[in-house]
Amino acid sequence: MKHSEQSIPVHLLSGFLGSGKTTLLQRLLEYCKAQGKKPAVIMNELGDINLDGQLLDAEVPMAEMLSGCICCTIRGDLGMEISMLIEEHQPDVIFIESTGAANPMETLDGVTEAAMYKAIDLRSVITVVDGPELLERGRDGKGRTFKLMSEQIRCATLLLLNKADKLEPEQLVEAQQQLRELNAHARITATIRCAIDDWSWLDSEEETQDFSLDSMDGEEGEACTHVGCSHNHSGHAHHHTHDGHHHSHDHVLVVTHYWSSPVCSKAFEALLQRLPNEIYRAKGIVTFTDTPSRFLFQYAYRESDFMRIEPQGHVNDVAVFIGEHFSKDWLRSELAHLEQTENTEA
Numbered sequence: 001m002k003h004s005e006q007s008i009p010v011h012l013l014s015g016f017l018g019s020g021k022t023t024l025l026q027r028l029l030e031y032c033k034a035q036g037k038k039p040a041v042i043m044n045e046l047g048d049i050n051l052d053g054q055l056l057d058a059e060v061p062m063a064e065m066l067s068g069c070i071c072c073t074i075r076g077d078l079g080m081e082i083s084m085l086i087e088e089h090q091p092d093v094i095f096i097e098s099t100g101a102a103n104p105m106e107t108l109d110g111v112t113e114a115a116m117y118k119a120i121d122l123r124s125v126i127t128v129v130d131g132p133e134l135l136e137r138g139r140d141g142k143g144r145t146f147k148l149m150s151e152q153i154r155c156a157t158l159l160l161l162n163k164a165d166k167l168e169p170e171q172l173v174e175a176q177q178q179l180r181e182l183n184a185h186a187r188i189t190a191t192i193r194c195a196i197d198d199w200s201w202l203d204s205e206e207e208t209q210d211f212s213l214d215s216m217d218g219e220e221g222e223a224c225t226h227v228g229c230s231h232n233h234s235g236h237a238h239h240h241t242h243d244g245h246h247h248s249h250d251h252v253l254v255v256t257h258y259w260s261s262p263v264c265s266k267a268f269e270a271l272l273q274r275l276p277n278e279i280y281r282a283k284g285i286v287t288f289t290d291t292p293s294r295f296l297f298q299y300a301y302r303e304s305d306f307m308r309i310e311p312q313g314h315v316n317d318v319a320v321f322i323g324e325h326f327s328k329d330w331l332r333s334e335l336a337h338l339e340q341t342e343n344t345e346a
C-alpha cells in the first residue's frame, strides 16, 4: 500500500498532576490558531469528567478518553481515537495531553500503534515539570511519585521547568541541574505559566524522536501511581543497566516505515532475525508477496510473531521499530532493499 498522505505531526504532553499541561495546551492552541493551522486534541482523564476540556477553545476538535489511563487500561483505544480524529477533522497537528499519572513510554507505544491506521509522525514529548514540586519530591529521591516524575522527565524531548515564579534564583539552578541529571539531552526552558517566546520549533520537520531510555531502568518496571492502572509497566521495557552517566546511546529511536509494496515473507523474517540487539521492539502490518493474507507482526526480545488479519476499513501497511542507538539509515536501506527486490523480481 502506498503511503501517499502527508504525515500528521503528533506531540505528546506529559507532566505530573497540576504541573501545567493544560496551561501549555492552551498556549499551543493559541499558537496554532495564529499560524492558521488546525489542531486537534486528545485529552485523557482518570475520572469521568474532563474539566480541563472546558478550558479549551470549543472550536478545536477534541477526543476525550475518560475513566482510564492511556498508558495502560485504555492504551489500545488511543490508536483508534487518533484515527477517528484524523478521519473526521483532518487536523494539521495533534496534541495528546496524558493524565499526570501516565507513564510516557507506554503512551508512546499507544501512539506508535496509531501509525498502523494513519500516517502520523510523533514529533516531540514535552514534559511540564512543576519546579517547586520537583525540588520537594527530589529531596529524598524516593517514592513512587518521584519515580514517575523522573520517568516523565527522562522521556522528554523538551522540558518546561514551569512555575519558575515560585522558585528563588538558586532553586531555579538546582532544579535545572536536577533535570539535566535525569535527562542529558532535552532542551530545558524555565517558564512561568508555560510561556515560551519562540514556538517555531513546533513547525520544524526535523525528527525529534529521541527518547531517553533511562526511563526503562529498574528490574521491576514502574507501576502507575493510581488505582485504575493495576498492571506493572515492565512488560515492554528491556532492562538496561546504566552507570549513572548519560551518553548519547541512551536514547530511544523510533523509525516508522510505510511499506510501498508487498515484500517476501522469508526475506522479511530474515531481516527480523538480523536486526541488531539495539532494536528491541518492532510491530506493524505487512502484506507478503508469497501469501495471500496480510499479517500483523510483533517482534520483541528477538522473538517474532505473525498473525493473519483481515482489517476492517483502511489500515496502512506500516512497520514501527523502537530501539536505542541503532542506525536508522541501515534499517531504512534494508527495508527499501526488501521492497526493491520485490519490484525487480516482479
Ligand SMILES: Nc1nc2c(ncn2[C@@H]2O[C@H](COP(=O)(O)OP(=O)(O)OP(=O)(O)O)[C@@H](O)[C@H]2O)c(=O)[nH]1
Pocket (backbone or CB within 6 Å): 015, 016, 017, 018, 019, 020, 021, 022, 023, 024, 052, 099, 100, 162, 163, 164, 165, 166, 191, 192, 193, 194
Ligand atoms: N504560580 C504558578 N501557577 C501556575 C503556573 N502554571 C500553571 N499554574 C497553575 O497551576 C494549576 C494547574 O495547572 P494546569 O495547567 O491545570 O495543570 P495540569 O498539569 O493540566 O493539571 P492536571 O490536569 O490536574 O494534571 C492551575 O491553577 C494553573 O493556573 C506557573 O508557572 N506558576
